[in-house]
Amino acid sequence: MKCPVCDLEGTICRCRTEVEGDDSPAAATRVFTVQDVSCRNPQCEQYGKVVHTLRHLIYAKQGGGESADGSDVQG
Numbered sequence: 001m002k003c004p005v006c007d008l009e010g011t012i013c014r015c016r017t018e019v020e021g022d023d024s025p026a027a028a029t030r031v032f033t034v035q036d037v038s039c040r041n042p043q044c045e046q047y048g049k050v051v052h053t054l055r056h057l058i059y060a061k062q063g064g065g066e067s068a069d070g071s072d073v074q075g
């Protein structure tokens with residue numbers, strides 16, 4: 001990912017994980033790896049700032065609240 005100002009290839013400065021839908025069993029759960037890309041050109045006004053954010057979907061699960069592995073307890 002290049003810096004839009006100086007066109008130099010940026011560097012990944014931070015990596016984190018984000019989860020969507022985790023607070024509701026009825027909603028689909030999706031987990032992303034999020035990477036912040038910053039400019040590494042000291043001459044650039046964006047130096048050290050985040051110029052791109054990359055999101056990679058690493059896990060997805062359909063909502064509905066039913067377990068798919070047959071481990072539901074009855075009685």
Ligand SMILES: [Zn+2]
Nearest residue numbers: 003006039044
């Ligand atoms: Zn730059």
